[in-house]
Amino acid sequence: MTALLSLQGVSKRYGAVKANSGIDLVVDPGSIHAILGENGAGKSTLMKLIYGVESPDAGSILWKGQPVTLASPADARRLGIGMVFQHFSLFETLSVVQNIALIVPGRQADLARRIRALGAEFGLEVDPEAMVHALSVGERQRVEIIRCLLLEPELLILDEPTSVLPPQSVARLFDTLRALQARGMAILFISHKLEEIKELCDTATILRGGQVTGRVTPRDHSAKDLATLMIGRAMPPPLPATPQAQGEVRLELSGLDYINDDPFGVSLRDVSLRLHSGEIVGIAGISGNGQQELAALISGEVMRPGDAIRMMGRAVGGLDAAHRRRLGFAFVPEERLGRGAVPDMSLADNALLTAHSAGLVQRGFIRRGPERAYTAAIIAAYDVRTPGPEAEAAALSGGNLQKFIMGREMMLAPKLLLASQPTWGVDIGAATDIRQRLVAMRNEGAAILVISEELEELFQICDRLHVLHKGHLSPSLQTAATSVEQVGSYMIGAGA
Amino acid sequence: MSISFTRRAKASRVAMLLAPVVAFCCAIVASVILFTALGKSPGQALYSLLLEPFLSWYNFSEVLLKMAPLLLIAQGLAIGFRANVFNIGAEGQLIIGAIAASALPVWYPMGDSAWMLPAMLVMGAGAGMAWAGIAALFRTRFNANEILVTLMLSLIAAQVLNYLLLGPWKDPNGFNFPQSVMFPDAALLPILLPGTRVNVSLLLALIASVLAYVLMRHRFSGFQLLVGGLAPRAARYAGFSETRAIWMSLLLGGLAAGLAGASEVAGPLGQLQRSVSTGYGYSAIIVAYLGGLNPLGIVISAFVMSVIYIGGDNAMVSADLPVAAVWVFQGLLLCFYLAGLTFIRHKVTWIRRKVAP
Structure with missing residues (x-):
């Protein structure tokens, strides 16, 4: 034949x-x-x-x-x-x-x-x-x-x-x-x-x-x-799952409505969730069901005045991304090049992008020494494969850039972290590492919201899950007490 | 057969530095062809255009005189260009700056206060900022394109100048020429190089270059402008205000152009006349881009452009070139440079269609 x-x-x-x-x-x-x-x-x-x-x-x-x-x-x-x-x-x-x-x-x-x-x-x-x-x-x-x-x-x-x-x-x-x-x-x-x-x-x-x-x-x-x-090697071991005492509410969405101006975009209807310190909450769902819109509303890239969004106990609807970061918020977006990082700038300058508050700027002047040191620390701690802090972000592979952005945001030790597709395009070893670090952050009391398409990942690290379908958020599901099938039926809008 | 342009992962640094030089050579070759076609002697034309400015101290000092406004305006514009805010109306901001600076000597033609000159410069810079600020307001409030608004404001500025010179500010003893009174000494910039017309505005322009370098290279606010220009979505992600970037870009551009206008009337002109608007505001755009929008590169490109200006004046006399020849040469220079940049940033491949068996 x-x-x-x-x-x-x-x-x-x-x-x-x-x-x-x-x-x-x-x-x-x-x-x-x-x-x-x-x-x-x-x-x-x-x-x-x-x-x-x-x-x-x-x-x-x-x-x-x-x-x-x-x-x-x-x-x-x-x-x-x-x-x-x-x-x-x-x-x-x-x-x-x-x-x-x-x-x-x-x-x-x-x-x-x-x-x-x-x-x-x-x-x-x-x-x-x-x-x-x-x-x-x-x-x-x-x-x-x-x-x-x-x-x-x-x-x-x-x-x-x-x-x-x-x-x-x-x-x-x-x-x-x-x-x-x-x-x-x-x-x-x-x-x-x-x-x-x-x-x-x-x-x-x-x-x-x-x-x-x-x-x-x-x-x-x-x-x-x-x-x-x-x-090329054996699968990494699963993560240790230890239940954690919950603390204060760090993020609260109450009846968030969002009408998308884009006729083909997704509008959000009555989205409510609470995220406490010391827990990881996952947003499951197929891309294009309002994840981008939700992330932009929480990050402050899209502002809608009002108190439907509260962070660290404050209504933040009218605050831009920089103000929200000052409250202790950090964010890893889905798109790395052009949003999470500036393609034509060095990694050092890309560290400056959001980590400027970590002592990299003094009286309006950029401190090149600390900038370099901070970048080198990210590269070392998160195993970013690159010639050094001077390398342009565009020259990194998607997975390496993701590790860099993840590291930059996590090293800020935020009170509230939003991570969109945190391990997308990252190899299995590094993905496990990122998940372990997320769990470690949670154990230290951070509140973490993870938006992901990978159900397996969400089941691995999340304490609770919501499912986003056509702009509507499901009720909160305890990960330990729910099944893939149940989440799957929410994903196609069938309900529990 | 088709051509495809694919963006290179990384543009070669050497090529980036060579581009203006290559563009310059190409512009020379093209203009030789052009001059020959016009029936002029290309040798004589190039000699006047490129060499004569260096052959006498007077000519060279005139180059430095031209360089001051070009350098100042280009530094201001380049900041905005790097932030993707395109202020095309520096010419109008220059005119308004010149008008505002002229107000004092026009109203006090006998003034001899030591504060007159500093006040004129401040008023010129402030008026340039205000004129550019209109475009910033329209852009941030109504999302009106700043390219169009600044360009149209230039036309308005030119008419304001005409109105003043033909009406209220016309010199009563000026034989009806459209120009203001001659300024008193207290309203004139000190001469920098004795025996020439080069004044301290060249110094101001060089200081502005240093400040622009510090802003874009070492200040966090300059970094925010760069991010806004390179990746607007990253700027929004980091929370860098777009409104702030627009205001800052336009105000700094307007400040530089207004100051240049004030320096013209308080410098070589010594009065307000129509010839304050000779297109520096537009040539500065070319200067900014030829200098790679880099504060150091702009110092060089401003010098080169001034040589072409002075050389062009010479060539009109000695090689009998039309006045437009200089503009054509400037235009060729920019065209070749932009074409060169395209080849540096993109890989060009010829695709030959093959039909599968």
């Missing part, structure tokens, strides 16, 4: 970084093939090479045994390769069928009929006339998949498809993928979630640091074995 797609010694470098080196990959027709690896292992680069977004520096790509040059995604689509990206590329102001008609030739009436037919066959039901902005994330993903299927590909690539889905929708997606496989389609499934891969995939190619570290049949291996191949 000729392989559908095979890669031989494919390499790609970006500057000094070898994103892929000497990758060999064989995808058989009708198989579900996993590409497993941590963030930064080179999965996305590999997919870009296969989908023609980038060209390899070395090596060759063979399609049904014939060498091919993929200069653009259009070339890849012509061969029969379709791809569903992690971030959807749909126009929100157009309907489903209009979006699809932009890529797929044919009259809209015919397309609508074919969309319904495909939906019925593969469990991808979606109303062709619906406007995209009104669709849930799961439905949008279905639109993306349908758009690929209409071009009748022989290979479908899915980049981290489950990261945006609530647990219930994952099972449904897997049914769809199995139905497609039964029709003879090959699927490349990119993920870092071990259990999913064991459940769904026939073969897995494991990447680490841009190289293939294993080719296995996932069903025959334990999650622990796969993790070892993926991160």
Whole structure:
């Protein structure tokens, strides 16, 4: 049997970084093939090479045994390769069928009929006339998949498809993928979630640091074995969970309403929560359900006068971010470059950005010595891999920059810390380290609010959980007394 | 076939420093072609434009005289440009500064108080700030674009100048020329280099350069401006006030331009005339960018630009170049520099379309 797609010694470098080196990959027709690896292992680069977004520096790509040059995604689509990206590329102001008609030739009436037919066959039901902005994330993903299927590909690539889905929708997606496989389609499934891969995939190619570290049949291996191949060492031990006496209320949201000016943004309705010193409270939910809006309202980047938000016992609705920080608030935002850090500035200057109150400024003058020392301390304590404090923030990898920002905010010893996606893009070892430090801060009496998409992480470190769905916050759930299923049902708005 | 520009992770430092030099050479080459096409002798033109300013002490002192206002205004503008606040109306702020400074000698043409000159400079700087402050108010209150507001305020300032010189402030013994009375000695800036027209405003401009350097390099408020320019969302995240950045940028730009205007009337002009507005406010924009918006670089670019000014005057006489030739040369310089920056910051790749088999 000729392989559908095979890669031989494919390499790609970006500057000094070898994103892929000497990758060999064989995808058989009708198989579900996993590409497993941590963030930064080179999965996305590999997919870009296969989908023609980038060209390899070395090596060759063979399609049904014939060498091919993929200069653009259009070339890849012509061969029969379709791809569903992690971030959807749909126009929100157009309907489903209009979006699809932009890529797929044919009259809209015919397309609508074919969309319904495909939906019925593969469990991808979606109303062709619906406007995209009104669709849930799961439905949008279905639109993306349908758009690929209409071009009748022989290979479908899915980049981290489950990261945006609530647990219930994952099972449904897997049914769809199995139905497609039964029709003879090959699927490349990119993920870092071990259990999913064991459940769904026939073969897995494991990447680490841009190289293939294993080719296995996932069903025959334990999650622990796969993790070892993926991160190069055994999984870190779980965190010690010690219950903690609660102190004063550090953050209180009471009936917070927020009408978003952006017609496609999320408005918040009657959001209430209390956060005490000595506890970690998590906000679960799929991105795009009001997390960004909530974080900006708490941080002071968006100000709404009133006393719906109280910090350390003070109404802070009319205070800007700098004032709130003076009360003992610190914040790690979701976006690192351009918000949490200035890309074109050195790490030292990026430390100054929010840590200026830590003795780095005297009478309006920047004290370069303490600035450097503080930066060096962050770099050392949080294992930031960088040449030094003079390195530009943009030159750091996402994970390293996250460690730096996390360190900068935590070293301020805040009374109240808001961390949005604290371990997103960070390797497992560093993620565990960050979580341990959060728990340690809590044990020392800090109040911590964590907004995260990773349920596993929230269950690991949080005392209590809330779920945010379409701008509405669920009641408080004691982590120890709740289940993933219960949180999952709040995530899709089904309630308890 | 298509071209794609991708941003480089890090721009080369050497290339950044070389860019103005390369732009300068390209501008020379382009103008040689242009001058030849005009039927002028390019050798003679370049000689007058670039060498003659250095060949006599008088010419060189005139270069220094021109340099003072250009340097002062450019330093003020560069602060705002780095904070992404684009004050394009320094010309208007200069005019208003010149008018305000002229009020005292116009009202007291026989004044001999030692306080006259300092008061004029303060009034000029203050009026420049106030004029720029209008744009800051409109921007922060009504979100009106400061580029348009400052530019339009310049046109208003020019009309105010015309009104005063043709009406209330016209010298009664001035044969109906649109100019004010000659200022008394107490209203004139002391000469810095004896035997030339170079006055202490050059010193003021150099002091301003040092202050600008300290502000942008060592003051936390300067750092906040830089963050606001480089990453507005990071500034909001850190709680650096955008309103404050807008006010500070425009007021400092207005202050510098107003002071430059005051120094012109209290310096080489010695009276208020229409020729106080010769486009320094616009040329200073080019100076600021050619200097890489860096206080030290601006000192160099201000000098180069002054050479071109004086050289251009010479070239009009000795090489018979039209007056516009200098403006064209300045424009070429800026174009080549900006093009150069694009190549430094971006990698250009030619993509040849290959059809897959």
